Amino acid sequence: MGAGGKDASQIQSEVKEYYGETLATTSDLKTNACCTMHAPPKAIRDILAKVPSEVIAKYYGCGSPLPQGIEGLHVLDLGCGSGRDCYVASKLVGPTGRVTGVDMTPKQLEVARKHQDAYAATLGYANMSFIQGTIEDLSAIPSDSIDIIISNCVVNLSPDKPAVLREAYRVLRHGGEFYFSDVYGDRRLPKELTQHKILVGECIGGALYEQDFLRIARRVGFEDPRVLDSAPIDVKDPQLMELVGEAKFTSVTYRLFKLPGLLESLCEDYGQVAVYKGTVPGHRHAYQLDDHHRFETGRPMLVCGNSAAMVGDSWLGKHFFVTGDRSTHFGLFPCHFSPSADTPTPGGCASCC
Numbered sequence: 001m002g003a004g005g006k007d008a009s010q011i012q013s014e015v016k017e018y019y020g021e022t023l024a025t026t027s028d029l030k031t032n033a034c035c036t037m038h039a040p041p042k043a044i045r046d047i048l049a050k051v052p053s054e055v056i057a058k059y060y061g062c063g064s065p066l067p068q069g070i071e072g073l074h075v076l077d078l079g080c081g082s083g084r085d086c087y088v089a090s091k092l093v094g095p096t097g098r099v100t101g102v103d104m105t106p107k108q109l110e111v112a113r114k115h116q117d118a119y120a121a122t123l124g125y126a127n128m129s130f131i132q133g134t135i136e137d138l139s140a141i142p143s144d145s146i147d148i149i150i151s152n153c154v155v156n157l158s159p160d161k162p163a164v165l166r167e168a169y170r171v172l173r174h175g176g177e178f179y180f181s182d183v184y185g186d187r188r189l190p191k192e193l194t195q196h197k198i199l200v201g202e203c204i205g206g207a208l209y210e211q212d213f214l215r216i217a218r219r220v221g222f223e224d225p226r227v228l229d230s231a232p233i234d235v236k237d238p239q240l241m242e243l244v245g246e247a248k249f250t251s252v253t254y255r256l257f258k259l260p261g262l263l264e265s266l267c268e269d270y271g272q273v274a275v276y277k278g279t280v281p282g283h284r285h286a287y288q289l290d291d292h293h294r295f296e297t298g299r300p301m302l303v304c305g306n307s308a309a310m311v312g313d314s315w316l317g318k319h320f321f322v323t324g325d326r327s328t329h330f331g332l333f334p335c336h337f338s339p340s341a342d343t344p345t346p347g348g349c350a351s352c353c
């Protein structure tokens with residue numbers, strides 16, 4: 001059985017109906033959970049301007065999980081819907097990269113597929129494909145084959161979130177990343193709300209208590225999840241407001257790296273230094289790894305072992321110089337050394353360094 005007594009297939013068929021029949025466009029939503037709150041960077045806005053309008057009209061994302069500097073990589077979009085983020089990623093990865101979208105709702109995929117040839121003609125290459133299926137079972141995708149998984153406001157809709165995270169971890173290559181936006185709550189909701197058809201469809205009812213999400217992520221191997229960006233969600237509809245009461249919801253973009261054997265549960269100090277090369281398109285002067293690591297181009301920054309692995313041993317490796325290894329351990333990472341290697345500043349860590 002899934003949440004609140006409904007089984008997984010019942011939840012999935014209600015979600016399918018919500019996205020295939022109930023909603024026609026973004027303006028039908030009753031909360032802003034499925035509406036991106038922060039404007040994407042200019043380079044992404046420029047690409048969006050060329051995405052077909054029907055694809056955009058059926059966009060129900062809550063964030064901007066669109067990393068730059070990903071030329072030549074294979075991107076997988078979990079719950080791609082009408083394909084808006086796949087269309088953007090298709091341009092970002094270029095002719096040598098690939099984009100695969102997975103979604104269970106045929107009507108959403110119909111829109112994604114309808115415009116893909118015309119869009120490919122405008123780009124001058126075709127690198128997108130769409131698969132109908134559920135994100136809890138990615139058996140169509142080989143293990144260790146994907147560089148970056150993106151997902152926009154989908155995991156909350158799954159009746160089996162641990163399965164989604166396990167499958168994401170399986171299909172990622174070593175050094176790959178699950179870079180995704182989703183909705184989280186500040187508490188566990190009563191069962192009746194987790195099976196409320198509209199609340200679930202609006203990406204609120206199924207939202208994980210954020211601490212539970214972190215527990216699941218670590219359990220499947222995504223040690224040290226990093227927050228990139230977050231924004232509060234407004235439940236605008238008076239009836240839904242009454243139902244959720246004091247519970248608060250946030251849209252968060254998380255970065256989960258698959259770096260087996262390299263990420264530790266706490267940030268440890270090995271005296272490593274990372275320097276950003278300024279090479280990610282659109283980020284010439286600085287690169288934001290997460291909400292507490294902004295690397296200025298050319299400026300040496302002391303980093304813990306986990307951060308050194310994230311920028312040095314992942315797909316980001318070509319954009320950073322990392323010096324030092326783990327041969328000497330200096331204890332727990334001194335979080336007061338930030339942001340540059342030679343400027344100690346007061347203050348402590350957030351959850352990690």
Ligand SMILES: C[S@@+](CC[C@H](N)C(=O)[O-])C[C@H]1O[C@@H](n2cnc3c(N)ncnc32)[C@H](O)[C@@H]1O
Nearest residue numbers: 059060061079080081103104105134135152157
């Ligand atoms: C909120 S919409 C977001 C769509 C798309 N990511 C976007 O940004 O426009 C959620 C999408 O996830 C899909 N979905 C929900 N649960 C799913 C599951 N378990 N497996 C596959 N797709 C799922 C729905 O069909 C729907 O298209």
